[in-house]
Amino acid sequence: MSRITFIPSAPGRWPEIAPEQWQDWTWQLKNRVSSLADLEKHLKLAPEERAGALLTGSKLATAITPHYFNLIDAEDPGCPIRRQVVPRLEESSYAPEEMSDPCGEDGAMPVPGLVHRYPDRVLFLVTDRCASYCRYCTRSRVVSGVGEQDLETDFEEAYRYLEAHEEVRDVLLSGGDPLLFSDRKLEGILRRLRSIPHIEFIRIGSRVPIFLPQRITPEFCAMIRKYHPVWMSIHCNHPRELTLEVKEALGRLADAGIPLGNQAVLLRGVNNHPDVLKELFHKLLMCRVRPYYLYQCDLIQGSAHLRTTIQEGLEIMDKLRGHTTGYAIPQYVVDGPGGGGKIPLNPDYIVARTGDRLVLRNYRGDIYEYPEASPQGVEGLGIKES
Numbered sequence: 001m002s003r004i005t006f007i008p009s010a011p012g013r014w015p016e017i018a019p020e021q022w023q024d025w026t027w028q029l030k031n032r033v034s035s036l037a038d039l040e041k042h043l044k045l046a047p048e049e050r051a052g053a054l055l056t057g058s059k060l061a062t063a064i065t066p067h068y069f070n071l072i073d074a075e076d077p078g079c080p081i082r083r084q085v086v087p088r089l090e091e092s093s094y095a096p097e098e099m100s101d102p103c104g105e106d107g108a109m110p111v112p113g114l115v116h117r118y119p120d121r122v123l124f125l126v127t128d129r130c131a132s133y134c135r136y137c138t139r140s141r142v143v144s145g146v147g148e149q150d151l152e153t154d155f156e157e158a159y160r161y162l163e164a165h166e167e168v169r170d171v172l173l174s175g176g177d178p179l180l181f182s183d184r185k186l187e188g189i190l191r192r193l194r195s196i197p198h199i200e201f202i203r204i205g206s207r208v209p210i211f212l213p214q215r216i217t218p219e220f221c222a223m224i225r226k227y228h229p230v231w232m233s234i235h236c237n238h239p240r241e242l243t244l245e246v247k248e249a250l251g252r253l254a255d256a257g258i259p260l261g262n263q264a265v266l267l268r269g270v271n272n273h274p275d276v277l278k279e280l281f282h283k284l285l286m287c288r289v290r291p292y293y294l295y296q297c298d299l300i301q302g303s304a305h306l307r308t309t310i311q312e313g314l315e316i317m318d319k320l321r322g323h324t325t326g327y328a329i330p331q332y333v334v335d336g337p338g339g340g341g342k343i344p345l346n347p348d349y350i351v352a353r354t355g356d357r358l359v360l361r362n363y364r365g366d367i368y369e370y371p372e373a374s375p376q377g378v379e380g381l382g383i384k385e386s
């Protein structure tokens with residue numbers, strides 16, 4: 001008998017809400033937990049969380065869908081779900097090696113909102129809004145609308161650029177989260193991209209299936225399948241996020257012929273343990289999702305309390321490889337700090353260790369360094385290693 005279980009999120013802290021309303025994704029968005037008062041109504045906050053919630057309006061907004069909020073342990077500030085979405089005071093401490101744009105995206109935009117870093121593919125940032133906000137978000141400089149920059153995507157200029165660049169065969173829609181658009185608006189983008197003959201492959205990066213599975217309606221799935229091949233990369237970090245509702249939503253996407261991959265981020269106090277990751281990857285396979293990447297957490301400002309070292313990630317991967325099916329083993333990668341693109345974390349790409357730094361090379365042979373000093377500011381938080 002399988003040990004894997006999928007627990008429903010509903011109704012949890014909202015017992016008075018009718019099932020039809022709970023299933024309405026617009027109700028979920030309207031009723032997000034987003035203020036200190038909202039948080040304190042349901043959770044016993046640690047002083048660091050209380051201070052973080054007071055500061056949050058100036059950097060990255062707080063918003064948590066009721067669906068996702070139900071997964072949080074009310075008593076435990078070390079809860080792995082809570083650490084991903086409840087702000088903490090540590091977010092306001094910036095280490096010298098941290099950056100506001102750790103992947104160097106702003107410098108790789110030929111057109112506002114379109115990142116063209118690799119030869120044959122582009123990243124198209126179509127929105128700055130998400131269903132809930134992850135405290136380690138690589139794009140927190142633009143995401144949620146309260147940070148230091150605005151996302152000023154120029155859609156028409158982006159389409160003209162793509163038409164003129166026949167080498168681009170692969171477009172990744174991201175943001176923010178493209179699945180927050182209405183079906184009509186998202187279909188307009190897909191239709192326009194499909195009118196460009198050399199674009200073969202469309203991908204959507206989304207955390208909505210995890211934060212807001214109600215959004216994955218049969219109508220949405222029917223719309224997407226008109227524009228195949230469309231692939232989707234979801235973002236799930238902990239096995240508890242794979243609820244019954246999420247499993248059903250992922251099943252609808254898979255039934256619509258959308259190949260699904262997962263991009264997890266290795267996070268301290270969330271999933272930095274081989275048993276947690278193994279359970280996550282096994283559950284993903286049960287949901288017809290291939291674990292695709294495990295990301296080293298980017299050097300985003302204010303994320304030291306959530307980062308591990310790469311050495312820790314390598315040791316975790318070593319405990320997974322060969323101990324379970326190869327389909328359950330993602331590729332462990334880091335984005336070369338400052339704009340190196342994705343670098344696989346294996347001996348072919350780790351060039352050297354110098355003191356407290358790893359020296360890495362990307363696919364072009366360019367050299368990047370990642371600091372390996374123990375992250376600061378994580379001691380004394382009472383955080384359980386999950």
Ligand code: SF4
Binds near residue numbers: 133134136137
């Ligand atoms: S869903 Fe993605 S883009 Fe949105 S806050 Fe989380 S990591 Fe950032």
